[in-house]
Amino acid sequence: MNSSFRVCPTTGLKVHAQADALIKANAVVGTVTLLVGGIAAILVLLTRWQAVHLLSATWFYRVLTIHGMNMLIFFILFFEMAILYFASAVLLNSRVPAPRLAWFSFGLMVLGTVLVEWMMIAGKADVLFTSYVPLRADPLFYLGVILFAVGALLVVGIFFATLVVAKREKTYEGSMPLITFGATTAAIIAVITLGHGAAAYIPTFFWSMGWMNMDPQIYRLVWWGLGHSSQQINVAAMVSVWYLLGALTVGSVVINEKISRTAFVLYVLFISMASAHHLLVDPGMGPAWKVWNTSYAMYLAVLASMIHGFTVPAGIELGQRVRGLTKGLFEWLRKAPWGDPGFSALVFSVVVFGFVGGITGVTFGTEQINIIAHNTLRIPGHFHATVVSGTALAFMGLTYYVIPLVFRKEVAFWPLAKIQPYLFAIGMFIFSICMTFAGTFGVPRRHWDISFAQAPFDIQFSPAVDLLIGIMAIGGLLAALGGGIFILVTVWSVFFGKKLEAGSTRGLPPGILKPPSALPAGDADGGALLASRGTMVLVFVFLAAFVVYYFVNWKLLSFLWKIG
Amino acid sequence: MNTGVQSPKGIWWKPAHKTERLWVIVAFVWCMVLFAMMPLWHVRGGQNPSGIRSRVEPEAFRARTEEFIRTYQVGTEQGIPVVEPPPGSDIYLSASMFSWRPVLRLQKDVQYTLHISSLDVNHGFSLYPLNINFQIVPGYDYGLRVTPSEAGDFRIICNEFCGIGHHLMLGKVVVVDGPTTALNTEAVAEEGVQ
Numbered sequence: 001m002n003s004s005f006r007v008c009p010t011t012g013l014k015v016h017a018q019a020d021a022l023i024k025a026n027a028v029v030g031t032v033t034l035l036v037g038g039i040a041a042i043l044v045l046l047t048r049w050q051a052v053h054l055l056s057a058t059w060f061y062r063v064l065t066i067h068g069m070n071m072l073i074f075f076i077l078f079f080e081m082a083i084l085y086f087a088s089a090v091l092l093n094s095r096v097p098a099p100r101l102a103w104f105s106f107g108l109m110v111l112g113t114v115l116v117e118w119m120m121i122a123g124k125a126d127v128l129f130t131s132y133v134p135l136r137a138d139p140l141f142y143l144g145v146i147l148f149a150v151g152a153l154l155v156v157g158i159f160f161a162t163l164v165v166a167k168r169e170k171t172y173e174g175s176m177p178l179i180t181f182g183a184t185t186a187a188i189i190a191v192i193t194l195g196h197g198a199a200a201y202i203p204t205f206f207w208s209m210g211w212m213n214m215d216p217q218i219y220r221l222v223w224w225g226l227g228h229s230s231q232q233i234n235v236a237a238m239v240s241v242w243y244l245l246g247a248l249t250v251g252s253v254v255i256n257e258k259i260s261r262t263a264f265v266l267y268v269l270f271i272s273m274a275s276a277h278h279l280l281v282d283p284g285m286g287p288a289w290k291v292w293n294t295s296y297a298m299y300l301a302v303l304a305s306m307i308h309g310f311t312v313p314a315g316i317e318l319g320q321r322v323r324g325l326t327k328g329l330f331e332w333l334r335k336a337p338w339g340d341p342g343f344s345a346l347v348f349s350v351v352v353f354g355f356v357g358g359i360t361g362v363t364f365g366t367e368q369i370n371i372i373a374h375n376t377l378r379i380p381g382h383f384h385a386t387v388v389s390g391t392a393l394a395f396m397g398l399t400y401y402v403i404p405l406v407f408r409k410e411v412a413f414w415p416l417a418k419i420q421p422y423l424f425a426i427g428m429f430i431f432s433i434c435m436t437f438a439g440t441f442g443v444p445r446r447h448w449d450i451s452f453a454q455a456p457f458d459i460q461f462s463p464a465v466d467l468l469i470g471i472m473a474i475g476g477l478l479a480a481l482g483g484g485i486f487i488l489v490t491v492w493s494v495f496f497g498k499k500l501e502a503g504s505t506r507g508l509p510p511g512i513l514k515p516p517s518a519l520p521a522g523d524a525d526g527g528a529l530l531a532s533r534g535t536m537v538l539v540f541v542f543l544a545a546f547v548v549y550y551f552v553n554w555k556l557l558s559f560l561w562k563i564g
Numbered sequence: 565m566n567t568g569v570q571s572p573k574g575i576w577w578k579p580a581h582k583t584e585r586l587w588v589i590v591a592f593v594w595c596m597v598l599f600a601m602m603p604l605w606h607v608r609g610g611q612n613p614s615g616i617r618s619r620v621e622p623e624a625f626r627a628r629t630e631e632f633i634r635t636y637q638v639g640t641e642q643g644i645p646v647v648e649p650p651p652g653s654d655i656y657l658s659a660s661m662f663s664w665r666p667v668l669r670l671q672k673d674v675q676y677t678l679h680i681s682s683l684d685v686n687h688g689f690s691l692y693p694l695n696i697n698f699q700i701v702p703g704y705d706y707g708l709r710v711t712p713s714e715a716g717d718f719r720i721i722c723n724e725f726c727g728i729g730h731h732l733m734l735g736k737v738v739v740v741d742g743p744t745t746a747l748n749t750e751a752v753a754e755e756g757v758q
Contacts (some may be wrong), residue, residue, distance in 0.1 A: 249565035299595035444723035
């Protein structure tokens with residue numbers, strides 16, 4: 001039994017060979033789907049950029065479907081499966097129970113992915129990511145999604161089983177680490193999400209076979225239980241990765257376990273209500289339902305994110321301060337390892353997710369403000385800031401540590417890897433900001449031709465829209481370059497990279513090699529180090545931006561016709 | 565003191581530091597403000613997506629729309645009937661692949677109940693350039709009480725993907741200042757000839 005474990009020379013963790021292999025397999029397939037989704041992204045971008053207008057209408061909607069499925073479902077979930085194995089088996093020194101079932105689930109997910117890709121490319125599923133009934137795709141498309149979801153659900157089951165096995169076999173002492181706790185909340189949300197997925201896609205599969213009827217409004221309700229909740233798996237997983245990257249890069253400290261863990265629990269309790277965000281201007285639901293659900297029961301899940309938005313930077317600040325970077329408000333930030341792609345990815349992920357993704361998300365998810373946001377470019381502007389600049393970038397940052405720690409390879413093209421998070425984050429930041437502003441002019445999302453050249457009436461968007469879309473395209477291409485570099489670096493490192501030499505510390509987590517020391521004597525609760533003064537300034541800047549953006553949108557809304 | 569990858573030792577359920585507690589309280593208060601704004605706007609604000617909501621079979625909605633067109637049609641534009649309903653009435657707009665029917669001529673500062681529904685798949689109602697957006701779901705009648713507050717030419721963009729001709733789906737609303745029906749009819753007739 002012991003022979004199937006290796007001891008990580010850096011962290012001292014016992015790593016099960018099966019966990020190693022499963023993490024690698026999921027990461028590799030995840031990267032392949034990222035490449036497919038990325039190529040689709042460039043094609044979509046070059047079509048929406050009216051000056052280029054690359055694809056035909058048919059191929060635009062087809063490639064947009066491919067982009068959505070690969071990025072929002074396949075890439076993200078394969079990576080999350082890897083994170084679940086890491087957070088359970090690796091962090092808890094445990095074996096993976098039922099490895100054969102684990103590989104079977106992986107096989108199901110791959111099979112489902114291949115089926116869906118095949119249907120989309122063959123033009124038998126031009127229904128976009130949401131596949132709103134009664135738009136109809138080939139039954140095999142729905143079947144592929146179902147197989148993928150069942151596979152993912154089994155992996156979540158194995159994750160929970162690992163927690164039980166680790167506890168019973170006493171592979172760790174005390175409570176599980178915060179990151180495992182966070183991953184557990186992601187796994188619980190995944191069960192809720194995949195349950196909605198089954199409830200949406202199994203009847204839809206039957207409907208596509210002609211065996212039953214579907215109500216389009218109920219489909220939207222249940223489907224968004226999958227569509228939005230799956231992004232909440234991302235949030236919980238991403239926040240866990242924030243804590244993890246903080247620990248790996250600068251040895252950041254968990255300021256208060258109680259607060260951070262309670263915030264994760266708030267995600268579980270409330271976040272699956274977010275299906276309502278997509279139904280705020282739908283005819284099927286009433287105002288009370290909309291207000292209660294869109295606010296996650298009085299914004300308690302937003303509270304959770306605002307708490308993590310404090311504790312993650314505060315943890316970094318304290319981790320840096322106990323290492324001697326105590327001068328002024330921001331020495332800890334100035335002298336941070338900005339050349340470490342794990343660290344820069346972490347910071348950009350937190351900042352863009354919070355300032356752009358979070359603020360716009362809460363604002364557009366307000367019942368009435370949704371009238372001036374629904375289905376405009378403001379919506380993809382919002383979720384490219386959350387899922388891409390937030391989640392995907394955090395996962396990218398983590399990959400720079402997965403390569404040495406799990407694959408035991410040196411990160412290739414190090415100078416390129418160092419600038420990759422900058423290119424990607426700045427590109428995505430420009431992209432999502434411009435997209436959001438273009439949306440305020442009413443530019444629709446998911447639209448092949450906003451010049452309406454062949455439509456019965458004419459329409460001419462403000463020249464500002466052309467400008468914004470042009471800059472958006474440049475930002476998108478910059479991000480695509482960053483994404484391309486990421487794929488080059490990871491694929492090259494994993495398949496052709498130099499094996500990590502014993503004793504070499506290159507690319508190994510400095511935060512772990514140099515653990516945080518205890519607080520200096522006399523600096524107990526209430527002391528200067530724990531006050532997180534720098535972080536306090538940052539979070540109040542954030543709050544100010546939030547308040548301004550939120551009320552500006554109410555003002556914009558008030559200029560409209562009376563509607564009720 | 566531990567990082568997130570280590571198991572915390574001993575009892576970790578401890579009171580938070582005062583700065584952290586301060587932020588949690590501030591964030592909680594802000595969340596309550598966010599929540600209160602929505603019910604408040606229902607009472608005090610002028611724009612709410614409540615409407616009169618009911619189920620309707622697509623065929624029944626088609627029949628209602630056609631009846632509405634027959635009763636109030638004043639012309640034709642691009643082959644689409646132009647309708648000028650009396651102030652304050654119930655008006656019907658049907659969405660189907662890939663057109664809006666009919667073209668509406670409304671009066672400024674008068675409240676109408678705008679019924680929108682779809683005859684086939686999901687569509688999106690987006691009034692350009694005001695950026696007013698509503699989802700249109702087949703089988704559901706969304707009755708929105710709207711009061712146009714400015715005169716002008718408006719467009720209805722479909723902003724929910726509805727199929728391969730989605731980008732062709734553009735409708736029209738005209739808002740006129742005051743009840744100048746005769747003049748308008750003349751103008752419409754001219755447009756109809758073009």
